[in-house]
Amino acid sequence: MAISRAEVEKVALLARLLLSEAELEQMTVQLGAILQYMDLLAEVNTEHVEPMAHPLEITNVFRGDEVCESLAREAALANAPHRDEECYRVPAVLGET
Amino acid sequence: MPLWDATATELLARLETGEVSSVAVTEAYLDRIAALDDRVGAFLRVDRQAALAQAERIDQKRRSGQPVGRLGGLPVAIKDVLCVQGEPTTCASRMLADFRPPYDATVVARLRSADAVLLGKTNMDEFAMGGSTENSAFRLTRNPWDLGRVPGGSSGGAAACVAAGMAPLSMGSDTGGSVRQPAALCGVTGLKPTYGRVSRYGLVAFASSLDQVGPLARTAQDVALLLEVLAGYDPADSTSVQVPVPRYTEGLDRPVEGLRIGMVREHFEAGLDSQVEAAVREALRVFESLGATCTWVSLPHSKYAVATYYLIAPSEASSNLARYDGVHFGYRTDERKMLAELEAQRRKLTEAGDQAGLDALDTALVRLYRKTRSEGFGPEVKRRIMLGTYALSAGYYDAYYLKALKVRRLIREDYQRAFEQVDVLAGPVTPTAAFALGAKVHDPLAMYLFDLYTVGTNLAGLPGISVPCGFTAEGLPIGLHLQAPAFEEQRLLCAAHRFQQATDWHTRRPPLEAGAAGGPVPPGSQQGPDAHGTV
Numbered sequence: 044m045a046i047s048r049a050e051v052e053k054v055a056l057l058a059r060l061l062l063s064e065a066e067l068e069q070m071t072v073q074l075g076a077i078l079q080y081m082d083l084l085a086e087v088n089t090e091h092v093e094p095m096a097h098p099l100e101i102t103n104v105f106r107g108d109e110v111c112e113s114l115a116r117e118a119a120l121a122n123a124p125h126r127d128e129e130c131y132r133v134p135a136v137l138g139e140t
Numbered sequence: 141m142p143l144w145d146a147t148a149t150e151l152l153a154r155l156e157t158g159e160v161s162s163v164a165v166t167e168a169y170l171d172r173i174a175a176l177d178d179r180v181g182a183f184l185r186v187d188r189q190a191a192l193a194q195a196e197r198i199d200q201k202r203r204s205g206q207p208v209g210r211l212g213g214l215p216v217a218i219k220d221v222l223c224v225q226g227e228p229t230t231c232a233s234r235m236l237a238d239f240r241p242p243y244d245a246t247v248v249a250r251l252r253s254a255d256a257v258l259l260g261k262t263n264m265d266e267f268a269m270g271g272s273t274e275n276s277a278f279r280l281t282r283n284p285w286d287l288g289r290v291p292g293g294s295s296g297g298a299a300a301c302v303a304a305g306m307a308p309l310s311m312g313s314d315t316g317g318s319v320r321q322p323a324a325l326c327g328v329t330g331l332k333p334t335y336g337r338v339s340r341y342g343l344v345a346f347a348s349s350l351d352q353v354g355p356l357a358r359t360a361q362d363v364a365l366l367l368e369v370l371a372g373y374d375p376a377d378s379t380s381v382q383v384p385v386p387r388y389t390e391g392l393d394r395p396v397e398g399l400r401i402g403m404v405r406e407h408f409e410a411g412l413d414s415q416v417e418a419a420v421r422e423a424l425r426v427f428e429s430l431g432a433t434c435t436w437v438s439l440p441h442s443k444y445a446v447a448t449y450y451l452i453a454p455s456e457a458s459s460n461l462a463r464y465d466g467v468h469f470g471y472r473t474d475e476r477k478m479l480a481e482l483e484a485q486r487r488k489l490t491e492a493g494d495q496a497g498l499d500a501l502d503t504a505l506v507r508l509y510r511k512t513r514s515e516g517f518g519p520e521v522k523r524r525i526m527l528g529t530y531a532l533s534a535g536y537y538d539a540y541y542l543k544a545l546k547v548r549r550l551i552r553e554d555y556q557r558a559f560e561q562v563d564v565l566a567g568p569v570t571p572t573a574a575f576a577l578g579a580k581v582h583d584p585l586a587m588y589l590f591d592l593y594t595v596g597t598n599l600a601g602l603p604g605i606s607v608p609c610g611f612t613a614e615g616l617p618i619g620l621h622l623q624a625p626a627f628e629e630q631r632l633l634c635a636a637h638r639f640q641q642a643t644d645w646h647t648r649r650p651p652l653e654a655g656a657a658g659g660p661v662p663p664g665s666q667q668g669p670d671a672h673g674t675v
Contacts, residue, residue, distance in 0.1 A: 080446075084447050097349045098336075125475070
């Protein structure tokens with residue numbers, strides 16, 4: 044199935060990407076070709092087949108509910124691109140129009 | 141024989157008797173890197189002083205009679221997707237150019253406690269997405285056998301450094317073939333363990349239900365040695381499995397007599413290069429001469445493996461890579477510039493009275509995310525995030541993601557049926573030998589289709605190994621692919637070891653000494669202008 048440029052723009056927003064005009068153009072063509080290839084799967088009869096999300100039939104693993112040491116604040120903030128003494132800094136979110 | 145040309149097993153024996161020191165071995169590889177890596181480009185970073193200091197500590201331990209760990213001072217190269225505490229861990233992405241992890245990956249911690257010397261970080265496709273290492277944001281890696289060709293990927297640096305004698309042991313990761321494929325294209329031995337066999341804690345996530353750390357080396361014996369150190373349950377990875385770890389290095393000499401090998405019919409069909417096919421068939425004749433039996437088996441859903449994989453892996457990637465938001469760690473766009481642009485857009489829309497445009501305009505926070513991610517990620521990573529986001533989005537989820545999960549089960553059932561008849565599955569690792577730099581950069585689908593023999597192993601969660609089995613007329617290595625049931629790494633290593641005792645493909649070295657210069661770089665094959673030099 045081909046994908047429209049408008050759909051590519053919408054997906055870019057969902058994916059939190061901002062694509063240039065040239066990228067949008069190229070992505071529409073390339074994703075279209077890739078998705079067309081994926082249509083191959085339509086011919087497989089998957090009625091009564093359970094989806095398999097994981098190679099191990101995993102069960103939940105719980106750790107003991109015990110207080111233990113966690114990453115120190117300074118270590119957690121050490122790689123932050125913008126921070127103050129105790130928090131990550133982001134542009135103002137509240138009070139926008 | 142120079143030290144760098146010995147196998148890890150040979151070096152270990154000499155280290156243990158005290159005949160050579162870890163400093164001497166480490167120095168031999170560092171010198172090799174200094175002499176050759178300008179041309180090969182396998183490493184992103186090498187810290188000579190730090191490596192020699194580690195080697196010196198291990199030598200002191202041995203001299204003072206203290207017990208020395210399993211790897212006894214052997215150098216190991218680390219793919220730059222594995223976290224090393226306090227050291228840059230970039231995943232060959234601008235996004236993580238300055239990232240220094242607050243902890244070691246479990247496999248890195250295991251290497252340290254086994255007294256390995258961490259030699260340096262190797263180049264890769266950005267976030268392990270790609271099959272040629274051309275998606276690295278930092279440098280191009282060349283195939284040591286032909287500097288005009290790709291080393292494969294995503295663990296291209298990991299394979300190239302072993303092939304060129306710049307490391308005896310190397311750590312890769314394999315999500316759809318990323319250890320086995322570069323091992324095949326560079327003529328080294330590479331293993332993708334069973335899903336859950338090796339901890340993924342500290343392996344930067346690409347596709348969590350498929351990712352697995354895997355060792356590369358010249359021989360199956362060396363791979364067994366490294367796997368012995370890596371394998372085992374880790375409470376920090378809930379998908380690692382509590383299955384006892386065999387002594388992989390013991391019992392390698394077990395005869396392959398009576399081993400039932402299944403030749404995967406679908407992996408010998410149209411698209412397979414005739415020279416690759418001839419080498420693989422010849423390898424199977426070697427196994428027959430050793431007493432194994434070869435029969436044809438079928439994995440009927442093989443033709444759907446690439447489509448299934450390239451829906452599931454990008455879907456998981458789109459979710460995993462959502463963490464790169466420019467807030468917690470990693471790259472962040474220039475905020476002042478971003479806010480000014482947004483304000484200018486707002487003004488323009490207001491003047492034009494475009495209410496719909498104003499309603500659709502990003503908030504400052506959303507724009508921060510979008511600009512950051514668009515500047516931090518390269519084209520292939522963006523493509524996969526887009527593909528995965530699309531496959532998971534409302535209206536397409538059932539037709540793409542869910543459908544792929546169902547076909548994934550059918551693919552695994554194919555393997556289960558095949559392993560009722562045979563002990564291991566055999567075929568080629570790749571449809572052709574190494575391709576030219578730049579040959580597939582503008583055709584993502586062609587690049588994806590190159591993975592058709594390896595992705596099924598990951599979808600089913602099984603172990604697979606690539607073993608050197610010949611060369612093309614142009615002198616390019618060819619890999620034999622062996623796959624086994626879950627947790628039967630021992631069977632693969634044993635078969636590969638017996639094969640290597642009967643053949644000498646794995647002992648060949650690329651002709652790098654001649655001082656051949658690097659071939660021309662085709663346009664578009666290197667996406668990042670800035671190269672991280674080796675120190």
